[in-house]
Amino acid sequence: MTLLKWPAKNLAADPSASQLTQLLNSLSDVVMMLDEQHQIKMINQCWQDITGISIEQTQGRTFTDFLHPEDIASWTQLMQNLRPDSKEVIWFRLISASGELRWCEMRLQSMEKNKLYPLSATLCDITPQVRNEQVRHASYRSLQSLVDRLPAMLYRARNNISWSMEYVSEGCELITGYSAENMLNQPQVSLGAMIHGEDAGYVWEQVQIALENRTTFSIEYRLTQADGKEIVVQDKGRGLYSESGMVLGVEGIIFQTTI
Known part of the structure; x- marks a missing residue:
């Protein structure tokens, strides 16, 4: 029996695990994978840049461990209504290592067709935009008063x-x-x-x-x-x-x- 082999040029073009890790860590958004218990199984370097919490301290922990208490109910409701074909967007606040709140937008979806878990998620820090909006609202309230x-x-x-x-x-x-x-x-x-x-x-x-x-x-x-x-x-x-x-x-x- 003749074994099939990939052409050498395809092997050379196939990125290694270290290259994929390097690629993920170069992104300016958080990329993560969650299991059925909503534990963080994989996460890139941007998470540490945003929260100040190391990858080692994060992996294996439940995502709600990092959420502001007032946003946990919204997260729980989203998880209860999630379906394999869902593509959800949610805003919430993360509590950073310093105690500072970081507003984030998360896009969430299943990684496998017709199977809910594991979940893949991208998370974008929108704190500067939210702060600007809060300043505008405060200015408006002051003017209205x-x-x-x-x-x-x-x-x-x-x-x-x-x-x-x-x-x-x-x-x-x-x-x-x-x-x-x-x-x-x-x-x-x-x-x-x-x-x-x-x-x-x-x-x-x-x-x-x-x-x-x-x-x-x-x-x-x-x-x-x-x-x-x-x-x-x-x-x-x-x-x-x-x-x-x-x-x-x-x-x-x-x-x-x-x-």
Whole structure:
């Protein structure tokens, strides 16, 4: 019987185990293999770079040993719903050797067709992106808090006779007597209905002139609050336009000029 042999050129091209290890360790993402008990059976060098935990301290341990306690429930649920043909993506926090949290995105799938285990996973450190997003959210919350504390009403309204509100700051209650919730998209509680009847036409006309000329407007008029009290306010704003030049609405700030 003649034994089949691979051609010499294929043998030369076939990577050795050390070369495969070198290849895996050169990757900037974590690559790992998990068994049925979700123990880590193989993992590359990037894991140590991200977590500060050595490969020796990691292999053989259950993956949940490294998860933030609040994320274990999500991981458990994912594992319970996993199927051989599944390709899942999950975000979670790892606890590094120093105690620092590292946000990661994991892509998980079965290694063998029609067989759930072992699992292969790639894990990407997304901590910088998450931190940037957290900074943006914190900045937004700080700005929103500042806006809501102003003794004025910031608004964005549709360009109709009612000046229907699409956004209004919490300061609207100080100016109008109505809460922001009551003023948003509520036709029965509209800014237009609060403007004194003798001033409504003038306000509409001045805003339309400003919109046509693409200039800001500054208008003083009388406004009736929810309790029936009449006050004088200053309304400063400008138009919102589409790329084609169509008027999308107006935005501005209203503050009381008399007590």
